[in-house]
Amino acid sequence: MIGIVRAGALTTVQDLGRPGYAHLGVPRSGALDPSALRLANRLVGNPEQHAGLETTLTGCTVRLRSAGTVAVTGADAPVRVAGRAADVGKPIAVPAGGLVEVGPARWGVRSYLAVAGGVAVEPVLGSRATDMLSGLGPRPLRDGDELPTGPVTALPAPVDFTLSAAPPTVLHLPVRLGPRDDWFTDEAVERLLGTTYTVTPVSNRVGARLAGATLPRAEAGELPSEGIVLGAVQVPANGQPLIFLADHPTTGGYPVIAVVTDVAPLAQARPGTTVRFHGPQR
CATH class of the missing domain: 2.60.120 (Jelly Rolls)
Known part of the structure; x- marks a missing residue:
């Protein structure tokens, strides 16, 4: 125990x-x-x-x-x-x-x-x-x-040390646009891929909330709830992106402008960390 x-x-x-x-x-x-x-x-x-x-x-x-x-x-x-x-x-x-x-x-x-x-x-x-x-x-x-703990089945690893490195102050996150990038203006896509964002303190295992350039919509209507995947970059009504992490919901009603293909670096990103998105333009 x-x-x-x-x-x-x-x-x-x-x-x-x-x-x-x-x-x-x-x-x-x-x-x-x-x-x-x-x-x-x-x-x-x-x-x-x-x-x-x-x-x-x-x-x-x-x-x-x-x-x-x-x-x-x-x-x-x-x-x-x-x-x-x-x-x-x-x-x-x-x-x-x-x-x-x-x-x-x-x-x-x-x-x-x-x-x-x-x-x-x-x-x-x-x-x-x-x-x-x-x-x-x-x-x-x-x-x-x-x-409770389970039964021990093997000896510890015979190592003297392992390598580790502090996370970078700027995270470069690869993204794929879509599935709802057509709900946003060309300016919004340019801002997403061309400016920096900051991880805010209002982040947890569900998602990393970012602060930066607002992403304006091309569509003003409401989107019916649809599937959400790990790394989805959802944009709520305030125009600030949110990256969904491990405990994310499986459906959501705000449009997803892009999907981060590797969210692992966000696990160690403290509030104030700078984020840059990289991916193909429209």
């Missing part, structure tokens, strides 16, 4: 999500930075799809009831195990009853804590991921929660 001593601002159980259920109104969910979760699992000897903990900015503190191995990846943060400083990106042995403290992120937003055996909460539709929008999976963690 893992005891949650300090849950932090937002700590959730995440794996690689539950793809394939959009037709039932269920988004993929899963880790916003899947590469970081995969690495954490590999370091402790887990299969990559095992569930771990995703923290947000302030980290978390957990207690292992039995001796085990953990690893922390993703956003760089101070880590202490049983009162001693430990390294990000390495397997760490934890004694029975030992505290694992993940501090506030020095850079980036989300850290990932994997434990040998994985977090073994009950799966929903084949995944243990917390979905903040639909409420599927376990609720966000609170102080005092207890989480």
